[in-house]
Amino acid sequence: MGHVTTPQTNCTDTASAREGCRPKAAHDASGAGSGPSPGGAVGSLSRYTAKLDAARSDDAVSASRLVRFMLQREAARLVPYKRVAHCLNTPIGELHGSGSVSVHAHNGDAWLAGLQTCGSVWDCPVCAVKVSECRREELTTAISTARARGLGVYMLTYTASHARSDDLSGLLGAFLSAYRSMVISRAYRAVAASWGVLGTVKALEVTWGGLNGWHPHCHVLLFSSADLNAEELRAGLFPAWSAALSLHGLTATAARGLDVRATYGAAEDYVSKWGRVSSSRAYGAEDELLKAHVKRTRGHHMPVPRYSPLDMLRATACDGFGFYSELWREYSSAFHRRHQLQWSRGLRSSLDLSSSVPDTDLSAVTPSDTFFAALLSEEWYAVRWVDARARVLSLARAGDSAGLSALVADLYARYCSEYLGVAA
Numbered sequence: 001m002g003h004v005t006t007p008q009t010n011c012t013d014t015a016s017a018r019e020g021c022r023p024k025a026a027h028d029a030s031g032a033g034s035g036p037s038p039g040g041a042v043g044s045l046s047r048y049t050a051k052l053d054a055a056r057s058d059d060a061v062s063a064s065r066l067v068r069f070m071l072q073r074e075a076a077r078l079v080p081y082k083r084v085a086h087c088l089n090t091p092i093g094e095l096h097g098s099g100s101v102s103v104h105a106h107n108g109d110a111w112l113a114g115l116q117t118c119g120s121v122w123d124c125p126v127c128a129v130k131v132s133e134c135r136r137e138e139l140t141t142a143i144s145t146a147r148a149r150g151l152g153v154y155m156l157t158y159t160a161s162h163a164r165s166d167d168l169s170g171l172l173g174a175f176l177s178a179y180r181s182m183v184i185s186r187a188y189r190a191v192a193a194s195w196g197v198l199g200t201v202k203a204l205e206v207t208w209g210g211l212n213g214w215h216p217h218c219h220v221l222l223f224s225s226a227d228l229n230a231e232e233l234r235a236g237l238f239p240a241w242s243a244a245l246s247l248h249g250l251t252a253t254a255a256r257g258l259d260v261r262a263t264y265g266a267a268e269d270y271v272s273k274w275g276r277v278s279s280s281r282a283y284g285a286e287d288e289l290l291k292a293h294v295k296r297t298r299g300h301h302m303p304v305p306r307y308s309p310l311d312m313l314r315a316t317a318c319d320g321f322g323f324y325s326e327l328w329r330e331y332s333s334a335f336h337r338r339h340q341l342q343w344s345r346g347l348r349s350s351l352d353l354s355s356s357v358p359d360t361d362l363s364a365v366t367p368s369d370t371f372f373a374a375l376l377s378e379e380w381y382a383v384r385w386v387d388a389r390a391r392v393l394s395l396a397r398a399g400d401s402a403g404l405s406a407l408v409a410d411l412y413a414r415y416c417s418e419y420l421g422v423a424a
């Protein structure tokens with residue numbers, strides 16, 4: 001399929017008119033995601049639920065993608081000054097007037113190319129899925145290799161006590177400093193040496209609860225040549241963790257500060273779910289629960305017991321709650337440039353894994369020889385005006401060239417008449 005056909009309108013008659021087709025948002029330094037949408041402001045429960053209900057009739061991949069694009073748009077609205085506002089939205093060459101967008105499809109999947117990507121696992125529900133799929137494969141390989149060599153793989157969860165009044169930035173900084181202090185402490189290194197610890201992989205996460213506020217924590221896969229049980233691990237590590245926390249003004253109870261799972265199954269189960277629950281699952285029961293929650297609590301602002309950052313985005317997308325918007329902004333600021341997944345030095349090579357690829361590179365990958373269609377920049381502006389990205393990709397996945405052409409032509413005509421005020 002070549003260029004998507006575009007209807008002849010007053011918009012496309014001349015180069016100057018073509019320039020006039022560019023939406024104001026494309027020139028707005030505050031971010032390309034800030035352009036107007038035909039339905040008015042983002043944050044309407046009825047529009048959100050209507051789109052989700054419509055997605056149910058589509059296949060799971062398309063429904064999941066539609067939700068992720070909606071939540072990405074919400075993130076862009078909350079932090080228009082960050083890269084997520086341009087992710088799969090602003091053409092790479094737009095600033096130089098040479099932006100062109102292409103649609104790719106292969107083997108039942110589809111991609112957009114020629115667009116900026118942010119690679120942020122914290123801010124962007126779309127990039128988070130791409131990155132976590134690759135990271136999950138690496139973790140699965142690491143566990144299989146360890147298992148084949150007879151190594152133990154243990155899953156540890158480190159937490160610290162916290163209060164509703166704690167600000168996330170300060171709490172997170174102290175928590176991560178405590179973890180660093182622990183792993184370089186004499187006590188930790190002595191225990192690790194006695195257990196033949198090969199290394200660790202640390203995954204950082206956070207939730208927020210109405211009772212105790214922010215809850216930063218990390219899950220750690222520990223690879224060791226020793227055959228250990230949960231009690232041995234806890235007794236060996238908790239004193240070092242507790243001492244490190246106290247160095248940075250934090251505490252933890254023995255019951256909650258360190259959780260240990262000492263089976264392959266626990267590690268494999270965690271890895272198989274990693275990144276999926278929080279970012280890539282299709283429309284499902286959780287959305288129903290959220291819709292029920294929003295309806296139930298509207299007007300008296302009672303939060304649910306525990307929210308992930310993605311739940312906060314869903315809440316703001318549903319109802320535009322300022323409360324959850326501010327929570328998510330605080331989270332986005334505190335986690336900026338933080339590592340989500342950290343392998344201890346030497347572990348990857350010991351398990352025969354190549355060097356890690358940066359998140360930004362993973363998020364920009366498009367398989368070669370998969371070209372399906374090209375969109376003129378004006379056509380792309382029409383697609384993003386109503387955020388029809390998921391629909392475009394759904395048609396490409398189905399190999400429906402005619403459907404894609406018709407969709408783009410229709411959007412372009414509406415974009416000219418309804419947004420630009422030019423007769424189509």
Ligand SMILES: [Zn+2]
Pocket residue numbers: 084087088117118119120124126127128363
């Ligand atoms: Zn992104």
